[in-house]
Amino acid sequence: MFARLPSLRLPGLPRVFARFAALAGLALMAACDVAAPGAGGDGGPRIDPAQPIRVALLVPGGSGQDDADFIAASLENAARMAIADLQGAQIDLRVYNTGRSANQAAAMTQTAIADGAAIILGPLDAQSAAAAGLAALPSQTNVLAFSNNTAIAGGNVFVLGRTFDNIADRLVDYTSAQGIDRYLILHQDDLAGQTGRDAVASAVRQNGGTLLGVEAYPFSQDGIFSRAPAIAQAVQSSGAEAVFVTDSVAGGLPILATALTDRGLDPAASPLAGLTRWDSAPQALSLPGLQNGYFALPDTDLNAAFERRYEATYGTRPHPLAGLAYDGIAAIGALVAAGDTDALTRARLTQGSGFQGTGGPFRLLSDGTNQRALAVARVQNNQVVIVDPAPRSFGGAGF
Structure with a gap:
């Protein structure tokens, strides 16, 4: 996964999220501009399946x-x-x-x-x-x-x-089926944010949607606050029907969501859609800015x-x-x-x-890469509601 995020050291990060940061940070694994090894054809060692x-x-x-x-x-x-x-x-x-x-x-x-x-x-x-x-x-x-x-x-x-690609494709596929096809992307200006941005942009193109714009912000509390007025204005003036965010609840997302609603962003008109697990910090589900928002997760049962x-x-x-x-x-x-x-x-x-x-x-x-069955969840009344279950086999809805 991606590098331990500097958001874990955001000055003034609300204490309610701080204890989730250390464990979540290790789950966001190291990344840099690393290249994949050369192609290996259909290679792999031959085995004797009758033996251990x-x-x-x-x-x-x-x-x-x-x-x-x-x-x-x-x-x-x-x-x-x-x-x-x-x-x-x-x-x-x-x-x-x-x-x-x-x-x-x-x-x-x-x-x-x-x-x-x-x-x-x-x-x-x-x-x-x-x-x-x-x-x-x-x-x-x-x-x-x-x-x-x-x-x-x-x-x-x-x-x-x-992967972000898998998650973005699932969310865009679902929201487009609900009549949403005009999107805006908000991302933190780091490798994980840029990777998420590219995944969403690709998913929007592949699903026939319209990408109205991309807004980046410095990955710090001051950076979010300084960019929030311009980002809120961009969302409101764009007519976006959904706003993708790449940040996490252990990072800058709580600050971003709060800053945007404080500046008049209506999550009912332009709900957020996230590439990360918002339910990893249950307190985040009560944030006004995340209400009506979408995220993906594995089959909960x-x-x-x-x-x-x-x-x-x-x-x-x-x-x-x-x-x-x-x-x-x-x-x-x-x-x-x-x-x-x-x-x-x-x-x-x-x-x-x-x-x-x-x-x-x-x-x-x-x-x-991989493709995984994912459910689509929505935050409603401070709770996670599964609005589209994860498929149980390939070839059905959701793939």
Whole structure:
């Protein structure tokens, strides 16, 4: 995913959001201008599906950061849950700590391949995933990274995280079906904001909508306040029927939404639509500026069932990213269970039928990105209301 955001240090950030920032910040993983490894054709090691398949799990443990160690434990626990659920496939899981270091990720990838790993699951950060992909390229070993940064996808690297492209397409597809086709984009002026901006612009074009304009703001509290009057004026004068925002509730979104409503923006006339999970900070749902707004999330029933099972097994709630490790093992296991020696090649990993994950169906695409089933939620009366459920299979509404 994307870098730890400077919004976590916004001066004067309302205390109600501050305690969500540290954990959410680690979930927004490191990014920079990293390139995907070279194309790998349909490469991948041949396996004997009748024997245990060695899978390397790269987790951010060993960094000395409590939050990173919590993520590492959650990922490992979820992977072992998935292994216990498999039928017709044997997985020999080996766990490697990478800390938050790209160099360590590359070294652990080389060690894992020398140990006989047929596929790499992880690592967490975008830079680390790119490094792992390069380290795995000579052996044509595929990497299923926990990142959502599409800049590092491609070749032998696949990203498992929910991408801005996937989210933007889902939200634009839904809102356009409701008669909304005039959009404005507001984004923080950093890499994550720019990536989100591009994802929304592409989704609007592909769905036949009209992009009325793009407004950026410096990623600081003072920057938001200084730009708020001009942004509010731009929204009101544009006639936008929906306003996409790329910021998060752990970052600048609460300040932005409040500043805009204070300057007369009517969320009933021009609702916000967000690329991040607004429900990660329940207090944010009471903000006037987020009322009537849209965001996307996985199938709530399936995701809740996974979290209950995890808590019953391990006695604690999982980190929100834990499901990605479960999904990765589920995909690997489903392919191995089919009994083919080429189960872990790019051609098989990108099968159109996809896989069943903790939040519903998902599939890996040939460009290294993914498509996930997502529900559309709306904030109504300070509560999250699912207005369009996540599809349970490919080919239906929502895909």
